[in-house]
Amino acid sequence: MKNKFLQCVAGAALMVFAAVAPAALAQSAYPTKSITMIVPFSAGGPTDTVARLIAQSMSADLKQQILVENVGGAGGTQGANRVAHADPDGYTVLLHHIGMSTAPALYRKLPFNAVEDFATIGLVNEVPMTIVARNDFPAKTLKELIDYVKKNQDKVSYANAGVGAASHLCGMLFMSAINTQLTTIPYKGTGPAMNDLLGGKVDFMCDQTTNTTSQIKGGKIKVYAVTTKKRVPSLADVPTAQEAGLPGFEVAVWHGIYAPKGTPKPVIDRLNKALKAALKDETVKLRFADLGTEPAADNLVTPEAHLAHLKAQIALWDPIIKKAGAFAD
Missing domain, CATH: 3.40.190.150 (Bordetella uptake gene, domain 1)
Known part of the structure; x- marks a missing residue:
């Protein structure tokens, strides 16, 4: 009886091991494709x-x-x-x-x-964000940008990459900070939005440095500020929003x-x-x-x-x- 009991226990253990082992081995070998x-x-x-x-x-x-x-x-x-x-x-x-x-x-x-x-x-x-505009936009500084959009809010267009995108969130906070509602133009992604900014079809946007740094350095768009507490090393000459006249405006992605x-x-x-x-x-x-x-x-x-x-x-x-x-x- 004792031997039969031990055999049953051993058999059950082997069955459990047989069921668990393949999954464990599959995980340990991950990834296989x-x-x-x-x-x-x-x-x-x-x-x-x-x-x-x-x-x-x-x-x-x-x-x-x-x-x-x-x-x-x-x-x-x-x-x-x-x-x-x-x-x-x-x-x-x-x-x-x-x-x-x-x-x-x-x-x-x-x-x-x-x-x-x-x-x-x-x-x-x-990722820090940057407030940027088409190259021929009249405003030269962030203060001038804010003054201009407040006076021309029905004419100025703000591009974003769609609801929920980082550019949408940054724009929403910007409009709240300056207490001005602007015409927003949503795109299916930041790439198309940036293309239209480069082409002068929209006026300005707020976008991540990963998408704007090369365009800024290439002189293809205007930049007014970065949205972090400290300046960004790769854009050392660009002031923070705080420095440029928009206190407390901070957003990073x-x-x-x-x-x-x-x-x-x-x-x-x-x-x-x-x-x-x-x-x-x-x-x-x-x-x-x-x-x-x-x-x-x-x-x-x-x-x-x-x-x-x-x-x-x-x-x-x-x-x-x-x-x-x-x-x-």
Whole structure:
């Protein structure tokens, strides 16, 4: 009887091991194929630029290709929704910006929960923004810009990359700060908006340094200020909004990487390891510097810190957006 009991126990243990081992082995071998990184905005924009830099470096560490796919629309919510409902196997991830924290307040019917439907992997960077205008815009300084738009608010056009985009949020705060409503022209991404600014079809916008630095340095657009407390090294001659006459005006765009909720912890840990390696890659650091940004601090490149930051940003933006009455269907 004792021998039969031991045989039964051993058999049950083998059955459990047989069921668990393949999954464990699959996770430990991850990744075994290419990974899709969804960018919820159009190609050529600032978030797309960050994603492609990070994806290339992470691919080297993972020894599998990360393929960037642009799924734009609805202020980034379409791409995010696709990842929220993807298989939680680590082969579909999302690189999103500050819009993950503003979407809960901006959209009355959001098809996902920004906190509950995702597994955070780590923060990537924080990007300053710049207030820029077409090259032949009359105003020469930020004070002159503010005076001009107040006097000509029905004639001045402000471009943004669509509801929920960083340029939309920055513009919303700018209009609130100067107590003036302007004609806004939404585009399907920052790339098209910048093209029309370069072509003189719109007057001004507020956009990330990752999208404006090369245009500013090339003398193709006017720049009035950066939106951070300190000046940006790559644009050292450009004053902060505070210095230029708009006290308390600060906004920066942060990026983070997400996986669908339920993605196994070993997979999250492996992606986090690759992200940390990418942010220490000298090529990435130098390219970030050229674009006016820098990698996130080490203590922020963890799933836990990323989640805490996301929750804090949701709490910060919720009352601001509701007060402005900036809602989307």
